[in-house]
């Protein structure tokens with residue numbers, strides 16, 4: 001399997017490392033616009049691979065021409081937010097990058113699966129798909145889902161494997177915890193919460209990335225491992241249910257909203273239809289809100305490009 005990494009800054013490097021060390025790729029292409037960065041990162045990876053006897057073919061390049069015949073293309077190219085910013089503030093700057101990539105990547109990479117990572121990730125997936133006409137998924141709320149599970153596990157002192165459930169909607173401030181799906185030791189959250197409130201869990205999920213960015217300059221290990229698991233589920237056809245965002249058409253526009261979805265060699269089906277009415281109503285509201293913000297940003301973008 002040939003996997004390309006477009007943008008090898010903080011998050012791109014960590015995902016590439018995780019993918020290679022999980023043995024998921026036979027060939028890896030690392031691309032960035034910063035001179036020498038992909039090439040020097042290639043050396044770093046080779047040194048790490050030497051100690052593990054890994055023979056994955058890795059090339060680091062500043063030429064987009066080298067990104068050819070990839071099966072999976074992950075896009076991390078874009079600005080990260082600074083403390084105090086919303087991911088949505090990155091829309092115009094990062095959309096311009098996606099439009100450029102959307103024109104350049106498809107001709108040399110027929111049939112590739114595109115996985116958007118750059119923020120605002122769901123909107124960037126929609127932009128990339130609009131301009132490339134290629135099937136694109138967003139890493140969406142896979143990250144929120146694991147943040148939710150890890151927090152409940154820590155607070156209730158139960159192994160994380162005993163916490164199940166999903167977060168859906170938009171990646172970011174508008175994410176929706178699907179409380180009907182959240183179980184601890186197989187019991188509904190309400191029965192076992194011991195004073196831990198839903199509000200506290202939701203606040204944690206939404207605020208922790210900003211706190212990590214404030215102190216560590218960016219989120220890396222958490223999202224990278226989770227995103228690597230999306231790749232893993234595709235490459236190994238694991239069929240894991242993950243809260244990725246897949247494309248849907250709403251009011252004539254392609255938009256991306258996270259819903260628990262089967263991830264394997266094929267993407268889907270989503271489990272939206274089996275969610276109870278209460279969760280589906282919140283998701284529908286999320287779709288409406290997302291569309292409104294996306295459309296405003298898109299209209300503005302179309303005027304400035």
Ligand code: NAD
Nearest residue numbers: 007009010011032033077078079080117118119121218223
């Ligand atoms: P970073 O600044 O460390 O890395 C971004 C890289 O993109 C840089 O190396 C830059 O040179 C490169 N780049 C810019 N334009 C490019 C282009 N046209 N082609 C190729 N490369 C290009 O930032 P980061 O912390 O790695 O974050 C990157 C993006 O990923 C941000 O938008 C961030 O918000 C997002 N992110 C998303 C998640 C998620 O869960 N989806 C998690 C972490 C970061």
Ligand code: MLT
Nearest residue numbers: 081087119209210219223
């Ligand atoms: C995350 O959730 O870790 C990423 O979207 C980065 C960010 O918070 O800006």
